[in-house]
Amino acid sequence: MTEVKTYRSYRGLPMLAGLATIEDAAKPGLSVEACVARLKRYHYAFMRLHEIFTARITAEPIYELKTAFSHHAYLCSEHVAALRQRIGEMREPPLGLEEMPHEALAIFFDEILVAPTTEALLLGIYEHALPALDAALQRHLRDTNPLTDAPSVRVIRFARLEIDDLLEFGREAITCLVSDSQYAEYREWLTYLDGLLAMSGAVDGRARTPNEEKPGRQFSAKPYVFNRVPKRDERFVDVWNQGVNAESFLYNPDMPAKPKTLMMLYKRLREIDVPEMMASIITETKGKPWDYYRDMSRQLWDEARHAMMGEVGFVALGVDWTKARITVNWSHRLNTECTPIERHAVLYFIEQGLMTKTGKRYEWEVGVESGIPLLATIQDYDWADEVLHAQLGRLWYIPAIGDWKTALEFGDKCWSRILSNWQQVKDAGLTVHANWWPDVYRQACATWGEAPNATVLAFAETYEGARADLKGVTGSA
Ligand SMILES: [Fe+2]
Numbered sequence: 393m394t395e396v397k398t399y400r401s402y403r404g405l406p407m408l409a410g411l412a413t414i415e416d417a418a419k420p421g422l423s424v425e426a427c428v429a430r431l432k433r434y435h436y437a438f439m440r441l442h443e444i445f446t447a448r449i450t451a452e453p454i455y456e457l458k459t460a461f462s463h464h465a466y467l468c469s470e471h472v473a474a475l476r477q478r479i480g481e482m483r484e485p486p487l488g489l490e491e492m493p494h495e496a497l498a499i500f501f502d503e504i505l506v507a508p509t510t511e512a513l514l515l516g517i518y519e520h521a522l523p524a525l526d527a528a529l530q531r532h533l534r535d536t537n538p539l540t541d542a543p544s545v546r547v548i549r550f551a552r553l554e555i556d557d558l559l560e561f562g563r564e565a566i567t568c569l570v571s572d573s574q575y576a577e578y579r580e581w582l583t584y585l586d587g588l589l590a591m592s593g594a595v596d597g598r599a600r601t602p603n604e605e606k607p608g609r610q611f612s613a614k615p616y617v618f619n620r621v622p623k624r625d626e627r628f629v630d631v632w633n634q635g636v637n638a639e640s641f642l643y644n645p646d647m648p649a650k651p652k653t654l655m656m657l658y659k660r661l662r663e664i665d666v667p668e669m670m671a672s673i674i675t676e677t678k679g680k681p682w683d684y685y686r687d688m689s690r691q692l693w694d695e696a697r698h699a700m701m702g703e704v705g706f707v708a709l710g711v712d713w714t715k716a717r718i719t720v721n722w723s724h725r726l727n728t729e730c731t732p733i734e735r736h737a738v739l740y741f742i743e744q745g746l747m748t749k750t751g752k753r754y755e756w757e758v759g760v761e762s763g764i765p766l767l768a769t770i771q772d773y774d775w776a777d778e779v780l781h782a783q784l785g786r787l788w789y790i791p792a793i794g795d796w797k798t799a800l801e802f803g804d805k806c807w808s809r810i811l812s813n814w815q816q817v818k819d820a821g822l823t824v825h826a827n828w829w830p831d832v833y834r835q836a837c838a839t840w841g842e843a844p845n846a847t848v849l850a851f852a853e854t855y856e857g858a859r860a861d862l863k864g865v866t867g868s869a
């Protein structure tokens with residue numbers, strides 16, 4: 393093998409297209425069979441992580457975690473897709489991608505899925521599952537031949553780049569949220585998780601113990617039940633408030649563009665209810681091709697971004713967004729009163745309605761007209777995202793029902809079944825529908841250095857009497 397040390401490329405150019413040195417590429421690596429066996433286990437791990445992140449969005453109260461889980465679920469869905477494609481390139485139909493690689497590994501993820509608290513969930517995902525997956529991916533790069541297996545190496549390098557971001561988020565989140573005593577409380581469970589990993593031969597299965605004991609269950613001894621009821625943290629107060637009809641103000645030609653941006657930011661931030669609702673569709677819809685889950689997760693993540701755009705806009709305008717009432721009505725009702733396909737129908741019905749002249753284009757025009765550059769940027773991208781969502785609806789929702797007309801009618805029917813609950817929530821003492829608008833508008837005026845406009849300040853239209861099925865009345869998207 394001295395040749396591999398003395399061999400020179402033409403005029404000293406980087407060798408092997410920059411993939412590796414001759415020395416590294418001259419070592420044998422994983423066989424295709426061994427490589428595929430490992431790739432299938434990374435695929436399984438990403439699929440389970442996607443499932444866990446998605447399933448925990450709705451009932452997770454903390455907004456920063458809700459949005460992060462939305463992001464992380466989407467990233468996992470992309471890595472699942474990339475791994476499926478790579479496995480399919482390796483003499484592998486039938487792919488066998490739905491098979492569970494090892495019972496202990498399945499229980500490992502089951503346990504994290506049902507983690508009884510946010511703290512346990514964070515520790516399970518970010519301190520155990522993701523580091524174990526990353527370690528396996530790192531071993532793959534070490535064990536495989538960088539030239540023969542270059543396509544897998546590429547997929548793995550991308551995956552590790554994003555896992556790194558997830559791990560960093562997780563580390564910071566755990567520092568902020570998990571106390572020493574909570575840590576101590578879960579220490580035993582976390583040790584047990586590591587035991588499950590060891591039993592399954594780590595994520596890649598390469599160190600499987602020959603005499604296998606039967607893995608036991610702790611939290612997952614009771615089968616997992618998805619919690620459809622959306623929860624919010626304590627900054628979200630008065631979540632049934634329907635006291636300010638944002639659309640009525642936004643579409644009023646007599647109102648000026650600048651204060652309209654506040655109503656748009658309110659609508660954006662209120663979109664946090666869309667991930668809460670879409671997470672339930674994804675979790676409760678089984679047996680679809682992976683592209684369905686990937687596309688739906690992308691849309692879910694976009695909606696979380698739209699909410700964060702609202703947050704950013706409010707902060708940039710010096711407005712305390714907690715003074716606006718970010719309601720939970722829409723996701724709560726769809727999740728608890730409709731089936732998954734009915735929820736999807738409503739989502740599509742609302743989103744195709746945004747494609748008209750008075751929809752997303754109008755919001756962007758208002759953003760431009762307001763003279764606030766950030767608002768134009770936000771609405772520009774929000775519009776582009778919604779065009780994509782309408783396409784995804786055509787791809788995945790309409791064929792599930794039939795033709796376009798039937799699918800649209802079904803969406804309309806589902807949505808109009810949800811009648812306004814303005815009076816009921818008031819009678820139940822859940823809210824008095826207080827008018828939060830003057831407070832929010834005054835804050836923005838202070839930032840703008842402007843005196844409030846009397847007509848704008850006096851705006852007091854509520855959602856009372858507004859039919860819930862009027863496009864966008866309580867619905868986001
Ligand atoms: Fe959307």
Ligand SMILES: [Fe+2]
Binds near residue numbers: 663694
């Ligand atoms: Fe949206």
